[in-house]
Amino acid sequence: MATLNFTASDTSTFILMGIPGLEAAHVWIAMPFCACYIIGLLGNFVVLFVVGKEQTLHKPMYLLLCMLALTDVGMSTCVVPKALCIFWFNLKGIAMAGCFIQTFFLDMFSVMYSAILVTMAFDRYVAICHPLRYTTILSNTRIAMLAFVGLGRAVLFVFPEPLLLSRLPFCANRLIPNTYCDHMAVAKTSCGDITVNRVYGLVIVFVVIELDVTLIALSYSLIIRSVFQLSSKKAHRKALNTCTAHVCVMLISYCSCLFSSLTHRFGQGIAPHVHIILDNLYITVPPMLNPIIYGVKTKELRDKVGKFTWRM
Known part of the structure; x- marks a missing residue:
């Protein structure tokens, strides 16, 4: 098979x-x-199909799970098809416009993903700490509004990135040692001053992640305090079990994201191929594990998936 080289x-x-x-x-x-x-x-498509078909799952928790699934699909699809073209067909070239677009959508999905995790933590807080007011505080309409707010925040934060890249003069040697166009990896191919790009990239990482992690930690600290006020151990287990899947997803997502970002910027002693593998694991592993975790830990979803599987 002929290969296309640039x-x-x-x-x-x-x-x-x-x-x-x-x-x-x-x-x-x-x-x-x-x-x-x-x-x-x-x-992720199984989750979307089952929740879409089953009326009893049209609840805030499962709508949030569908949003997470869509974000997972979008984030991995931004990277993996092009990576496979590089690995299998040596198609390494990517147009400048395509590179900037990939950077924008990848970071937008990442920020949106973080916003959904915050909303999911808030959902569990309301469900456990204010169960009688759950349906009035978190209706499906309110979840949709929060999704639009999260999307708006993601676009607002990430939109300057391709603009900052477009103002840079790029050198003749435009080699990006990765499988996708990361904001800082593209900026490093420039012959100009990339201080603004460095600062803006760090601001996005720390403002978005630190703010979101703080809100999630606050939600779960209130949940834990409320759980330990319950008198029944069975109630303890039931309340904590509803949070298990969310906690697992958040740990996988934020730990891999932070480790990848920090090693990329400060881990000069780590081999370059290790950086790149970590970057790609952050994009490919959470989208694969998330539906499995929720399928195993969420009984109602697991039962509905089993029902549709038997029908097929």
């Missing part, structure tokens, strides 16, 4: 190098990437 001096093209140092293993590395992507797509 030269690094092409004035309108960046070169995505994949995983430098492991080029000989690209074909084999692509296999787990592809498997994670396919499993993630299947799992």
